Amino acid sequence: KGEDGIMLKRIDDYTYEVDNDLNYRMGDELIFFDPVNHMILSKAFLKEFEQVSSAKAIITVDRKIDGIVSHADNTVRPTMVYNVSASSAGTIVRNNTFMYSRRHAYITRSQNTIFENNKVIECGGSGLIAKNEIFSASSEGPFPSSFTMRNNEIKAPGITNGYYPVEVKSWEAKLGDSAAVDGFLMENNIVEVDTESRMISIESTQDLYMLNNTIIYGDKLSGN
Secondary structure, eight states: OBOEEEEEEEOSSSEEEEOSOOOOOTTOEEEEEETTTTEEEEEEEEEEEEEEETTEEEEEESSOOTTOOOGGGTOSSOOEEEEGGGSOTTOEEESOEEESOSSOSEEEOSSSOEEESOEEESOSSOSEEEEOBOSSSSOBBOOOOSEEEESOEEEETTOOTTOOSEEEEOTTOOTTSOOOEEEEEEESOEEEESOTTOSEEEOSEEEEEEESOEEEESSOOOOO
């Protein structure tokens, strides 16, 4: 994952003042996101930056971006910035067993992740949860795009607190908002549940492929 930077002030069409140290390097890929309307405004590349302090940076990007709203505009939720290049993109989780944890077995918010040949047994939250998280001043992201979930077994009896064994989504996005999760392959997985309303939840995702997956529910379905 990566933390977000909040837009503090627009300096010119290419230069902005943001909070947080997002571990910038020249050439990093950035996402500018509207958290109110759940819209990706633009992606851009970092040309220059000055880390003024741990709570302030001045960044210059390679293109103009429409729709930027800053803290100086007295808005409730300014535009957010994610640094894709500093969010553990390209993570591989393979051949592991996750058992009896209090919450989720694995959370990812970064791009180009592979979750493969793993076993998840009776964890308190999701076996796999792939989404950003926008609910407070600190909003973790970016979006788990180009994601592969293959050959995993998830046993999720008694899952509670509104979780699903598998969740892929953008936080509270609605119809018409950006489908921010871009590319998800779910293949040859087995999901075993004891609650028919808690199986797989996928929202706000484009280019979704679900191939040869099995959902096992040990009781009769209600038919609704």
